[in-house]
Amino acid sequence: MKTVYVSDLDGTLLGDNAILSSFSKKILYELLDQGLHFTVASARSVVSMQVMLKGLNLHLPIIEFNGAFISDLDSGRHEIINSICPSVVESIYKLILEFGCVPFVSSFNGTEDCAYYKDVINDGMRWYLNDRLTSKDRRWRAIADLTHSFHEQVVCLTVIAHAQQLLELQSAIIERHGTSTETHLMENQYSPGWYWLTIHDRKATKDQAIRTLVENYELQESEIVVFGDQINDIKMFKIANHAIAVANADAELKRYATLVIGSNTEDSVVKYIHQDWSNRCALKSDFDIR
Incomplete structure (x- = not known):
């Protein structure tokens, strides 16, 4: 079974300085090159994300403005627009x-x-x-x-x-x-x-955007793993197979988490993805051998 990883940015994937660390960027670059299905869901715009995530070859579009847009990171082109009446x-x-x-x-x-x-x-x-x-x-x-x-x-x-x-x-x-x-x-x-x-x-929510994304990219059978820190992540936590809160997350969000990991200042999201991806690849390799 494929796995899709979706992370919030501020307070989750990014450090307190709103920067993706060189360690996290390096690991993500390597995993994406191996075929990792990873994207981000943020209240930010694609313009600011292009600066933060520069150099990452995301195979999936990003979710911006909490789901108002589903967009291609490199070009900024919007695949979905959920505008207000x-x-x-x-x-x-x-x-x-x-x-x-x-x-x-x-x-x-x-x-x-x-x-x-x-x-x-x-x-x-x-x-x-x-x-x-x-x-x-x-x-x-x-x-x-x-x-x-x-x-x-x-x-x-x-x-x-x-x-x-x-x-x-x-x-x-x-x-x-x-x-x-x-x-x-x-x-x-x-x-x-x-x-x-x-x-x-009302259609601009992270959970609806994730559902649209996996359907459009024929990933409906995938396990969904999400990461967040604020209450605007609750809806995507509810639809995920694995909902992971960082240690610094809002107490209300932690109520919906299946796991709490280290803080956003410790590269905790990328460390988790790296370990989880490695474990899944090892299991697949063992299955293929058998």
């Missing part, structure tokens, strides 16, 4: 403004990915924008009116503020659009004290 985008935008917040808008305009911003009203938003501009992220565009982006395929609204404000906003969004959207609220581990609320279409 335009009328829902407009309604949620009005709610966001009512709660005294301003979102970042992530979209696909038919040719390229875009990330729009207007007013930057707090240090959490400022950190994010500076981080992306410093990284020369080509998606980012200042815009006079955010609603002008709503005719594009909007895949994510990102709101950055303090926890209580976002909890109340999230509740209002769920009450009004809970059946058509997926929301995630998490602290930004690189900018402590600031929380991110992301709003996606």
Whole structure:
């Protein structure tokens, strides 16, 4: 039986500096060359993943924006786009403004990915924008009116503020659009004290993206092994044969884990994959000999 390995990035595969270590990159490079079925599922965009995973020859597409896109890592081409209904985008935008917040808008305009911003009203938003501009992220565009982006395929609204404000906003969004959207609220581990609320279409989840991926690549009979650290990984943990949390994972996620390994700072995900892959290859070799 084939095995498909899917890992979250921040806090899981990546170290605390948001970098894939040279050790992990080297091992993954070698295993991918041997035929390893491996990919990543992240809230990040393919643009930032291209920098982090440069040099890795992934045979499978990556899952970005928590499942809003399924994309080819090298080219950035989207194989699947799960965008939010335009009328829902407009309604949620009005709610966001009512709660005294301003979102970042992530979209696909038919040719390229875009990330729009207007007013930057707090240090959490400022950190994010500076981080992306410093990284020369080509998606980012200042815009006079955010609603002008709503005719594009909007895949994510990102709101950055303090926890209580976002909890109340999230509740209002769920009450009004809970059946058509997926929301995630998490602290930004690189900018402590600031929380991110992301709003996606209901189809934009990691579990649905994994199901689509294995079906499109005729891997339905494969065992699914996933790795994560945050509550946005819970749904993919529920569908996996083996759901593996890193030691630094959220306590809620660990409730759904079949195994807890070392932390993200110890290359624990790649060490596990290396050992598991080696064991499976050895078993296959013994079976073939018999």
